Amino acid sequence: MASGFPPQKQETQPGVQHVMDPTPQFSSPNYKPSNKLHLPLKFLAGKVALVTGGDSGIGRAVCHCYALEGASVAFTYVKGREDKDADETLRLLHEAKTKEAKEPIMIATDLGFEENCKRTVDEVVNAFGRIDVLVNCAAEQHEVSIDEIEEARLERVFRTNVFSQFFLAKYALKHMKEGSSIINTTSVVAYAGSSSLLEYASTKGAIVSFTRALALQLASKGIRVNGVAPGPVWTPLITASFSEEAIKQFGSETPMKRAAQPVEVAPSYVFLACEHCSSYYTGQILHPNGGSIVNA
Template identity: 55%
Template sequence: MLMKAKSSDAGDPIAIATDVSSEEDCKKVVDQVASKFGRIDILVNNAGVEHYTNLVEEITEAWLVRLFRTNIFASVTAYVGSPHQLLDYLSTKGSIVSFTRGLALRLVDQGIRVNGVAPGPVWTPLQPASLPAYEVEYLGSDVPMRRAGQPYELAPSYVFLASNQCSSYMTGQVLHPNGGTIVNG
């Protein structure tokens, strides 16, 4: 979709899969992009892990460290919480909203825009791999559109933010493609 949606300011975009919890891997990505383009214009932190727990006591220190090292992109749960015992997951997502806003203010004088996308429930391999079957069955039924989104429905949000033509006057903001849930935060 990214290649199809290229605009005049997009040049020749690339997608790189990496382990964002590894500092060494992240440095390799920076080197790879800088080598090809000379600089980084767009970065999409689209990483996430979650682990279903019924009790706070089930959350271990090791798991929290893994969550905070991996979950570096905001989602709607950072704004509205969740009744689904994802307290550990929520804390990582809320942190990224603040990080996005703070980084935007820090980099604005360099002409760098920093924004986020906070999706609602979306069908990805993460859901059946980490949630109980009964929750997977009802994923998205609690949002106004009464369904989970598909990854292709979120892609335009990223393309919008990556385009200088569309979002040159935005920084420190978070878009919410979430099936109609109203969020203010």
């Protein structure tokens, strides 16, 4: 695969997937599901997964893999802006679900506020009875220098990227049992930094520390907390935050000289959600980043 993409720009966040060129790849014929998210027969269903930002990008790819692996999937999106992407994801999940899984649901919400996080968890529990896997994937980013920092937007980015993870974990844990899993999405920029993504990189560093601390807090309960730190991935977040010139070169800075497609990152989330694959992992971060060495 070559680096870079055709010049394009979306002026509003969150970005949307259906207008991107090329469309991000959420699936692959080479991915072979093997019931990794099925539960013991007495439950008559797979695990219940809540994926934030599941309408597009990495979130859509994770939702799709989870459905193929037997999970009942709920995902969140931003109403008005992401409706078309969310409808398409819901359709794909209906096609991918196993016969034992319950029908997927989508939830329109702004996760930057505690009451919305609680309402989201309540809706999932009302539909599915519990939560086994929480995937925090929703995020926003902006190119900004220190002299351009504005309090309102700084708070907004931290609410979306960090506050949401705290509050969703707070309420989801009330409905989780031993063997459950929380998977947080951080980024390579939490380790390598970014000269242009000052706010975003700072939130992603906070997520690494949050993941490690929460893992220690929940280890005695048998609930694992891990994270994924992707490198450059072709998602709507990119076209909604980078310049056309940056998009032409996107991914070329990695040792592999290209960006990932979402489907290349999603298996990390499958691995961390599957108890018999990753039962001895907690407080850890996986690094699908195209070869960048971060020593973390």
